Amino acid sequence: MFKRLLSLLLMNSVILSFCGSVAGQPPRGPLVISPDIHADKSVTFRYLAPAAKEVKLSAQFEKAPVPMVKDSSGIWRVRVGPVSPDIYPYSFLVDGITVMDPANVSFFPNERFKASLVDIPGDTALIHSLRDVPHGAVTYEYYPSLAGTTGTLVIYTPPGYDKQTAVHFPVYYLISGTTDTEETWFKVGRANFILDNLIAAGKAKPMIVVMPYGNIEARMAEQKGGIKPADPSNREGADAIVRAKNFENDLMKQVIPYVESNYRTIPGRNNRAIGGFSRGGGQTLRTAFGNLDQFAWVCSYASYLSTPEMERSFPSIYETPDNTNRMLKLFWISVGTDDFLYKPTIGFMDFLRSKNVRFNSLITDGGHTWMNTRKYLIATAQLLFQ
Amino acid sequence: MFKRLLSLLLMNSVILSFCGSVAGQPPRGPLVISPDIHADKSVTFRYLAPAAKEVKLSAQFEKAPVPMVKDSSGIWRVRVGPVSPDIYPYSFLVDGITVMDPANVSFFPNERFKASLVDIPGDTALIHSLRDVPHGAVTYEYYPSLAGTTGTLVIYTPPGYDKQTAVHFPVYYLISGTTDTEETWFKVGRANFILDNLIAAGKAKPMIVVMPYGNIEARMAEQKGGIKPADPSNREGADAIVRAKNFENDLMKQVIPYVESNYRTIPGRNNRAIGGFSRGGGQTLRTAFGNLDQFAWVCSYASYLSTPEMERSFPSIYETPDNTNRMLKLFWISVGTDDFLYKPTIGFMDFLRSKNVRFNSLITDGGHTWMNTRKYLIATAQLLFQ
Numbered sequence: 001m002f003k004r005l006l007s008l009l010l011m012n013s014v015i016l017s018f019c020g021s022v023a024g025q026p027p028r029g030p031l032v033i034s035p036d037i038h039a040d041k042s043v044t045f046r047y048l049a050p051a052a053k054e055v056k057l058s059a060q061f062e063k064a065p066v067p068m069v070k071d072s073s074g075i076w077r078v079r080v081g082p083v084s085p086d087i088y089p090y091s092f093l094v095d096g097i098t099v100m101d102p103a104n105v106s107f108f109p110n111e112r113f114k115a116s117l118v119d120i121p122g123d124t125a126l127i128h129s130l131r132d133v134p135h136g137a138v139t140y141e142y143y144p145s146l147a148g149t150t151g152t153l154v155i156y157t158p159p160g161y162d163k164q165t166a167v168h169f170p171v172y173y174l175i176s177g178t179t180d181t182e183e184t185w186f187k188v189g190r191a192n193f194i195l196d197n198l199i200a201a202g203k204a205k206p207m208i209v210v211m212p213y214g215n216i217e218a219r220m221a222e223q224k225g226g227i228k229p230a231d232p233s234n235r236e237g238a239d240a241i242v243r244a245k246n247f248e249n250d251l252m253k254q255v256i257p258y259v260e261s262n263y264r265t266i267p268g269r270n271n272r273a274i275g276g277f278s279r280g281g282g283q284t285l286r287t288a289f290g291n292l293d294q295f296a297w298v299c300s301y302a303s304y305l306s307t308p309e310m311e312r313s314f315p316s317i318y319e320t321p322d323n324t325n326r327m328l329k330l331f332w333i334s335v336g337t338d339d340f341l342y343k344p345t346i347g348f349m350d351f352l353r354s355k356n357v358r359f360n361s362l363i364t365d366g367g368h369t370w371m372n373t374r375k376y377l378i379a380t381a382q383l384l385f386q
Numbered sequence: 387m388f389k390r391l392l393s394l395l396l397m398n399s400v401i402l403s404f405c406g407s408v409a410g411q412p413p414r415g416p417l418v419i420s421p422d423i424h425a426d427k428s429v430t431f432r433y434l435a436p437a438a439k440e441v442k443l444s445a446q447f448e449k450a451p452v453p454m455v456k457d458s459s460g461i462w463r464v465r466v467g468p469v470s471p472d473i474y475p476y477s478f479l480v481d482g483i484t485v486m487d488p489a490n491v492s493f494f495p496n497e498r499f500k501a502s503l504v505d506i507p508g509d510t511a512l513i514h515s516l517r518d519v520p521h522g523a524v525t526y527e528y529y530p531s532l533a534g535t536t537g538t539l540v541i542y543t544p545p546g547y548d549k550q551t552a553v554h555f556p557v558y559y560l561i562s563g564t565t566d567t568e569e570t571w572f573k574v575g576r577a578n579f580i581l582d583n584l585i586a587a588g589k590a591k592p593m594i595v596v597m598p599y600g601n602i603e604a605r606m607a608e609q610k611g612g613i614k615p616a617d618p619s620n621r622e623g624a625d626a627i628v629r630a631k632n633f634e635n636d637l638m639k640q641v642i643p644y645v646e647s648n649y650r651t652i653p654g655r656n657n658r659a660i661g662g663f664s665r666g667g668g669q670t671l672r673t674a675f676g677n678l679d680q681f682a683w684v685c686s687y688a689s690y691l692s693t694p695e696m697e698r699s700f701p702s703i704y705e706t707p708d709n710t711n712r713m714l715k716l717f718w719i720s721v722g723t724d725d726f727l728y729k730p731t732i733g734f735m736d737f738l739r740s741k742n743v744r745f746n747s748l749i750t751d752g753g754h755t756w757m758n759t760r761k762y763l764i765a766t767a768q769l770l771f772q
Contacts (some may be wrong), residue, residue, distance in 0.1 A: 051482055096437055097480045098488075100500045105567055107493070107500075114486045114493075114500070130536055130609070135528035140572075142521035150516055162648060165551070181491055192526075223516070262548060 030073050034103040035090075035118045042081035043118060047092045047101065050074025058098070059090035059118070060369060068092075085122035086371050087190070089115040109183035111218065117188065127378050128190040133200035134159035138192050143258040146216055146250050149223045153213075153255065154182045155263070156192045158199055158206035168264045170271035170385040171208045172297075173251065174377070175280030182213040188370045189277075191377060198381055205385045207273075210259050214280050216246040248287045252294070270329070273384050275299030277373040278341075289314040292327050297384050299332040301376040302339055302368055304348035318355035330383050331359040334376040338367040416459050420489040421476075421504045428467035429504060433478045433487065436460025444484070445476035445504070446755060454478075471508035472757050473576070475501040495569040497604065503574065513764050514576040519586035520545035524578050529644040532602055532636050535609045539641065540568045541649070542578045544585055544592035554650045556657035556771040557594045558683075559637065560763070561666030568599040574756045575663075575763060584767050591771045593659075596645055600666055602632040634673045638680070656715070659770050661685030663759040664727075675700040678713050683770050685718040687762040688725050688754055690734035704741035716769050717745040720762040724753040 034046040045057050047068065055076040056065035061083050068076040076092075089108050091098050100107060101116040108115040125131045136158045145151030158169065174191060176184040185191045191209050198204035213219060260267060274295045276284040281303025288298040289305075290313075310318065317324050324331075335345040352359055362379055366372045420432040431443050433454065441462040442451035447469050454462040462478075475494050477484050486493060487502040494501040511517045522544045531537030544555065560577060562570040571577045577595050584590035599605060646653060660681045662670040667689025674684040675691075676699075696704065703710050710717075721731040738745055748765055752758045 049483065094483045095481055097435065097483050097485060099483060099485045102484075102498060102500050105495065105497055109491065111491055112488060114488050130528070132536075135536070137525050137527050139523050139525040140578075141523050142516070150518075150521070186526075 030075065032075060032103045034101050035116075037118070037120060038079075038081075040082050041085065041120055042079055043083055043120065044077055044079045045090070045092075045101070045118075046075050046077045046103070047094065047099075048073075048075050049094055052076065052094050054093075054095055056093040057090060058093050060088045060371070061086075061090075065093055081120075083118075083120045085120045085126055087117055087119045087128065087188070087374070088371065089188075090118055091115045107187070109181045109187050110179050111181065111215065112179040127197050128194050128374055129197075130193055131197055131200070133196055135196050136161065136192055136199075138186055141258075141262070143254060145219065145254050146246060147220055147224065149219050151213060151216075151219060151250070151254070152182050153259070154186050154211040155259070156186075156195060156209035156211070157263070158208070159196065160206075161208075161264075165264075168266045169206055169208045170273070171210055171259060171263075171265050172273040172275065172381075172384060173210050173212065173255070175212060175214050175274075175276030175283050177214075177276075177278030177280050177373075180214065180277075180280075182211050184370075185209075185211040189374055189377060194374065194378055195381060198378070204381045207381075207385060208259070208263055208265060210255065212251060212255055214247060214276075214283060216250050217243060244283065244286050247283045248290060251283075251287055252291060256294075269294050269296045269327075271385060273297030273299065273330075275301065275332075275377075275380065276303070277301040277370075277376075278303055278368065286313070289317050292317075292324070296327065296329045298328060298330065299376070299380045300334070301373045302335050302341055302345070304333070304335075304341065304345040306344070307347070307351050310351065318352070318357050321356040321358075325356075325358045328358075330380070331357070332361070332376075332380050332383070333359050334362045334364065334372075334379070336364045336366040336368070336372045338365065339372070340368055416461065418461060418489045420487050421502075423504070423506060424465075426468050427471065427506055428465055429469055429506065430463055430465045431476070431478075431487070431504075432461050432463045432489070433480065433485075434459075434461050435480055438462065438480050440479075440481055442479040443476060444479050446474045446757070447472075451479055467506075469504075469506045471506045471512055473503055473505045473514065473574070473760070474757065475574075476504055477501050493573070495567045495573050496565050497567065497601065498565040513583050514580050514760055515583075516579055517583055517586070519582055521582050522547065522578055522585075524572055527644075527648070529640060531605065531640050532632060533606055533610065535605050537599060537602075537605060537636070537640070538568050539645070540572050540597040541645070542572075542581060542595035542597070543649070544594070545582065546592075547594075547650075551650075554652045555592055555594045556659070557596055557645060557649075557651050558659040558661065558767075558770060559596050559598065559641070561598060561600055561660075561662030561669050563600075563662075563664030563666050563688075563759075566600065566663075566666075568597050570756075571595075571597040575760055577763060580760065580764055581767060584764070590767045593767075593771060594645070594649055594651060596641065598637060598641055600633060600662075600669060602636050603629060630669065630672050633669045634676060637669075637673055638677060642680075655680050655682045655713075657771060659683030659685065659716075661687065661718075661763075661766065662689070663687040663756075663762075664689055664754065672699070675703050678703075678710070682713065682715045684714060684716065685762070685766045686720070687759045688721050688727055688731070690719070690721075690727065690731040692730070693733070693737050696737065704738070704743055707742040707744075711742075711744045714744075716766070717743070718747070718762075718766050718769070719745050720748045720750065720758075720765070722750045722752040722754065722758045724751065725758070726754055 032046045032048050036044040055068040058065045068078040070076045100114045104116045106117040139155045141153045142150050272295050274284050274288050281300040285305050288295045418432045418434050422430040441454040444451045454464040456462045486500045490502045492503040525541045527539045528536050660670050660674050667686040671691050674681045
């Protein structure tokens with residue numbers, strides 16, 4: 001009984017601290033289970049909001065927000081699906097306000113929006129799922145970045161890395177998209193479980209995956225103060241070039257030397273890959289084309305460079321295609337048919353073809369999503385360093 | 387110009403995907419900077435919600451929610467402070483709905499609520515801040531937990547751990563509170579920066595800090611399906627004892643063996659500490675009192691055991707106080723005067739004193755908060771293994 005009182009007190013404390021001021025909500029609410037995934041792969045979502053007038057589910061597996069219904073305890077709910085097995089971002093629209101699911105720990109790290117993640121399991125565990133195989137580790141490292149700032153890298157090391165102290169590994173530098181953070185390939189992309197499972201199946205070479213933060217300017221603003229991050233929707237061409245160069249400088253002069261002196265890497269371009277999604281794909285193409293002597297494996301996921309930029313900045317790539325083709329052991333371009341970058345990416349492929357620059361491509365259904373970019377990682381991780 | 391169009395497209399995509407359905411919000415919004423910390427330690431918070439009727443700031447440095455004011459661009463804002471330097475949870479109350487700050491990457495990992503974090507810097511960098519000192523790393527490890535599940539541990543290794551391959555370290559097992567996750571001591575508690583800074587100043591011994599997840603049952607529910615997590619506000623005494631025992635079993639039989647076989651630890655009770663906040667403090671006391679041969683250093687942050695539980699479960703602790711006092715190199719109890727657990731914690735101290743069980747205590751201002759528990763970690767980390 002005493003413990004039960006204590007439990008009640010503890011619950012109250014948490015709720016009073018964070019929800020006590022929410023209009024119409026009792027200080028102690030019922031325990032809300034959400035998302036609640038059923039055996040048939042339908043999912044019930046729940047959200048406690050007795051005073052709300054309208055609550056909808058906004059999920060990337062639905063074309064439009066789905067209305068939810070309130071029960072007598074003030075919990076809004078909806079059962080949707082069956083949903084095709086995958087990991088999807090979602091949020092609730094509560095009287096028009098976007099909120100994460102308070103009952104769900106799994107979230108989408110991002111600078112500009114907050115979303116929760118729902119993971120619909122496959123009948124057999126999907127390649128991005130936690131399976132009963134040897135697991136690598138994911139380490140947050142602090143490294144000296146540009147302008148005296150300290151950056152964070154998220155680094156996957158393959159299973160057994162700490163035990164096989166004489167073995168060295170190739171490295172894949174893997175960059176997330178616009179407004180994503182260095183955590184997004186880990187938390188949303190599941191790069192670690194994808195590699196664990198592919199390595200266990202003998203389909204991918206054991207490798208280190210280094211996930212940097214793409215927005216150097218935001219880090220400088222945070223640590224140095226006074227500098228406000230530039231508005232990406234309002235930047236000029238010159239600013240975009242400075243940003244791309246900042247990223248390249250940080251990766252080439254700070255990140256790679258740090259990784260190669262602190263991890264057991266195999267040096268040299270044949271054991272160094274670079275890839276990225278969206279803005280990270282642009283950073284990949286610019287960094288790789290500007291440093292072809294440093295990377296033999298290049299993966300662009302839902303990104304491209306324009307013909308004017310190719311002509312201005314990287315003419316040698318297409319003017320000497322035989323050299324490019326000889327240097328690049330893998331040049332990969334992927335995009336979805338519903339991606340808003342589909343047409344320019346196809347245009348980029350056409351440009352490369354017209355210049356006899358070879359590349360592999362995978363065109364999928366779907367849009368500019370992390371469901372797609374995980375597919376691209378799964379496909380390319382099986383080709384790298386092989 | 388082309389790049390600028392691309393930037394606009396990229397911004398639109400993100401906003402359309404996640405905010406496009408928000409009533410009254412334009413598909414492309416202005417860039418919102420929040421929180422915006424000024425030199426005088428006042429802070430401007432901003433939240434874009436053109437259609438909202440009322441927005442308030444709910445922050446743990448304010449006694450009550452603070453009204454915000456909307457400008458012509460639909461951004462609500464308020465400038466508060468100066469605020470005493472520390473890291474505080476906060477959220478916005480938007481027409482009564484609690485939301486995280488979409489513009490802020492820094493968040494509070496928790497099972498039941500979602501809050502953002504604002505870090506008010508000191509005039510000289512606080513002990514929990516990123517300073518220009520050698521940094522340890524923080525690693526997410528996957529280990530075999532109870533009932534065939536796979537658990538996650540967040541593990542701090544001190545600066546130079548990977549280079550000093552012949553050196554072994556003592557280990558502090560550090561547990562977070564009710565509804566917290568294995569990430570909370572890292573992301574909110576800043577255990578890594580606290581240790582980095584104390585080690586650099588020669589005030590703490592280099593040590594490994596292992597941060598487990600306290601809610602074994604939730605993990606089993608998630609991975610095994612069918613089992614719903616118990617409602618902590620509705621649990622019975624018997625259930626509470628099962629839960630405490632599950633945690634102890636997982637720590638003693640799964641976590642510690644995993645850590646000691648995968649990290650360079652110094653084995654034995656003299657080099658093994660256990661501590662925790664709130665529920666984690668209760669788990670600490672129960673695990674330590676039940677395994678006094680395994681831990682010589684015990685830290686309870688804002689937690690206690692009741693006299694009935696001491697009498698029922700741990701009589702040897704107070705029946706042979708000389709043995710307890712000889713075995714425990716540090717027995718630490720902390721609580722804040724505004725903590726809702728203040729009185730029972732003082733009662734626990736009185737009980738121990740009446741039985742001649744020695745302990746150190748630090749009573750602070752403030753409540754059951756992470757501002758306080760960071761203070762307790764800072765105080766105790768300087769005593770461990772010394």
